[in-house]
Amino acid sequence: MAGSTITEKILARAAGKQRLYPNDVVFTKVDKVMMHDVSGPGVIKVFGEWEKKGVKLERIWDPDRVWVTEDHFVPASDRVSAENVNMLSNFTRKFGINKHFKYGLGQYGICHTLSHEEAMVLPGELYVGGDSHTNTTGAMGAFAAGLGHTDIAYVLMNGEIWFKVPETLLFKIEGNKPPHIMAKDIILQIIGDIGTDGANYKAMQFSGTAVKNLTMEERLTLTNMTTEAGAKNGIIEADETTFAYLRERTDAKYAPVVSDHDAEYSEVFTYEIEKLEPTVAKPFSPGNITAARDLQTTELDKAYIGSCTGAKLEDLREAAKILKGKKVKIRTEVLPAAQSIYMKAIKEGLITIFMEAGAVVGPPTCGACCGAHMGVLGKGEICISTTNRNFPGRMGHIESQTYLASPMVVAASALTGKITDPRDVTN
Amino acid sequence: MGRVHKYDRDNIDTDVIIPGPYLKIHDHKELAKHAMEGIDPTFPEKVSQGDFLVTGSNFGCGSSREHAPIALAQVGIKAIIAPSFARIFYRNAVDGGYLLPIEIDEQTVKKISDKDELKIELAQNRIINITKNDQYPIKPFPELIAKIVDAGGLMNYRP
Numbered sequence: 001m002a003g004s005t006i007t008e009k010i011l012a013r014a015a016g017k018q019r020l021y022p023n024d025v026v027f028t029k030v031d032k033v034m035m036h037d038v039s040g041p042g043v044i045k046v047f048g049e050w051e052k053k054g055v056k057l058e059r060i061w062d063p064d065r066v067w068v069t070e071d072h073f074v075p076a077s078d079r080v081s082a083e084n085v086n087m088l089s090n091f092t093r094k095f096g097i098n099k100h101f102k103y104g105l106g107q108y109g110i111c112h113t114l115s116h117e118e119a120m121v122l123p124g125e126l127y128v129g130g131d132s133h134t135n136t137t138g139a140m141g142a143f144a145a146g147l148g149h150t151d152i153a154y155v156l157m158n159g160e161i162w163f164k165v166p167e168t169l170l171f172k173i174e175g176n177k178p179p180h181i182m183a184k185d186i187i188l189q190i191i192g193d194i195g196t197d198g199a200n201y202k203a204m205q206f207s208g209t210a211v212k213n214l215t216m217e218e219r220l221t222l223t224n225m226t227t228e229a230g231a232k233n234g235i236i237e238a239d240e241t242t243f244a245y246l247r248e249r250t251d252a253k254y255a256p257v258v259s260d261h262d263a264e265y266s267e268v269f270t271y272e273i274e275k276l277e278p279t280v281a282k283p284f285s286p287g288n289i290t291a292a293r294d295l296q297t298t299e300l301d302k303a304y305i306g307s308c309t310g311a312k313l314e315d316l317r318e319a320a321k322i323l324k325g326k327k328v329k330i331r332t333e334v335l336p337a338a339q340s341i342y343m344k345a346i347k348e349g350l351i352t353i354f355m356e357a358g359a360v361v362g363p364p365t366c367g368a369c370c371g372a373h374m375g376v377l378g379k380g381e382i383c384i385s386t387t388n389r390n391f392p393g394r395m396g397h398i399e400s401q402t403y404l405a406s407p408m409v410v411a412a413s414a415l416t417g418k419i420t421d422p423r424d425v426t427n
Numbered sequence: 428m429g430r431v432h433k434y435d436r437d438n439i440d441t442d443v444i445i446p447g448p449y450l451k452i453h454d455h456k457e458l459a460k461h462a463m464e465g466i467d468p469t470f471p472e473k474v475s476q477g478d479f480l481v482t483g484s485n486f487g488c489g490s491s492r493e494h495a496p497i498a499l500a501q502v503g504i505k506a507i508i509a510p511s512f513a514r515i516f517y518r519n520a521v522d523g524g525y526l527l528p529i530e531i532d533e534q535t536v537k538k539i540s541d542k543d544e545l546k547i548e549l550a551q552n553r554i555i556n557i558t559k560n561d562q563y564p565i566k567p568f569p570e571l572i573a574k575i576v577d578a579g580g581l582m583n584y585r586p
């Protein structure tokens with residue numbers, strides 16, 4: 001009999017079963033849970049409805065396994081968002097949740113960035129978050145999946161949730177990474193190939209020599225965008241790179257899990273990284289891909305370097321290499337994904353490079369990534385962005401357009417005002 | 428019994444069902460005013476209580492915002508009938524007890540027209556098309572999901 005995948009093994013452990021198979025439906029214990037200023041108020045509303053029915057909710061399942069972020073509407077875009085953030089503070093105080101990353105109070109940032117920057121999730125754990133890109137954290141060797149706020153409320157009360165065990169698609173990325181290629185190009189290529197529903201209900205696991213050689217932050221870009229292929233979770237087995245990354249951030253103990261050598265995958269895809277081109281997803285789908293060089297005549301209004309996908313420290317470093325000593329031709333906005341990353345970028349001189357190039361640097365926030373505030377697009381505007389989604393109206397007006405690309409492509413395009421392959425601007 | 432509102436395209440995502448700026452709103456009635464705003468701003472006026480939405484595959488892809496099933500249910504949509512759903516939308520619809528995600532095959536989508544009168548008979552796993560005097564099979568819910576649907580949502584379900 002064939003062995004189990006890492007996803008099946010983590011789910012089985014959490015469900016208290018010897019073994020699980022794809023399509024089994026089970027309740028599993030949860031190790032960690034996250035909610036933010038969009039899902040949190042929904043959770044609080046569910047709690048409120050129970051209290052209206054006369055149920056007294058004085059404690060939650062385990063306040064130490066919960067953390068809360070403020071990221072979508074900070075700095076408060078208006079009174080409603082200010083009140084939402086206040087609601088979160090009251091809730092965390094009431095239930096003794098200490099890990100509340102408040103805007104303007106030390107470390108804070110986008111939820112999927114804090115999850116790795118702050119080592120909130122460890123290899124082998126089962127983690128759920130009230131946000132669709134919770135998949136991101138699967139790059140730490142964990143099972144990480146997004147849920148809605150009713151499910152998160154249920155987890156806060158009961159410490160468990162149901163899952164249907166997914167089949168696993170295995171993506172083997174082989175070869176040596178060319179200098180102009182980033183993880184973003186790999187995942188855009190994959191989504192282009194399998195489609196935005198190509199992994200619906202499934203797990204996407206990444207392996208191969210190229211993945212082994214990717215840094216932690218680059219791996220996180222792969223898993224982040226598994227959501228755009230409909231995947232339940234994205235996952236990468238923890239290895240020396242993961243352990244080293246965690247050593248810098250935590251002393252916590254964990255038990256890594258890997259797939260059995262004879263695990264069964266429902267499909268295996270192989271990619272040669274040398275053959276990839278800098279890739280762009282055209283409006284209005286992350287699967288609508290083409291080579292950056294095919295779009296050289298596409299004129300742009302704005303370049304955006306931000307979000308959990310594309311504003312990690314290495315994303316900023318790669319963009320800065322291209323922008324150094326040059327001037328941007330279109331308005332360019334850079335928003336580091338967490339306060340700690342912002343500070344590291346200052347110390348490394350990256351922020352100076354961005355500002356001398358003429359870009360504006362903003363505080364960590366989801367902001368414009370989801371069209372909420374802090375730089376949304378107007379009617380007819382065209383943006384190239386390091387984010388993960390480009391559905392109609394995603395970053396602003398329903399008639400605006402977003403092209404998705406790697407931080408290198410976005411930086412190169414900022415310099416020319418047109419979509420540009422990074423090889424065509426470097427000295 | 429209810430009428431069909433048909434939007435025959437695949438991958439209708441949560442950004443068009445309820446655009447990002449409304450995510451800060453948690454009042455269900457207020458959200459309903461913006462249901463499907465990115466696809467058809469007149470949608471809330473067209474729908475009556477108990478109506479159905481018939482669409483292409485992968486309905487509800489994109490974000491985990493529970494605002495999407497809430498807004499649709501609040502304008503009156505009782506069930507969404509599609510060949511497939513994005514997973515978080517599907518579980519939000521069921522676990523929140525808002526509306527039914529009903530899976531049918533792609534051929535059946537073609538047989539249902541805008542404004543048809545339908546009735547869903549869950550116990551028989553079928554849809555009755557009253558206008559066309561026809562009936563179609565639906566994909567049964569897995570056992571646990573059927574129980575959650577019966578309970579009216581995950582919060583009321585006791586394992």
Ligand code: SF4
Nearest residue numbers: 133307308366369370
């Ligand atoms: S940065 Fe964008 S994709 Fe990431 S959590 Fe925020 S809104 Fe979602």
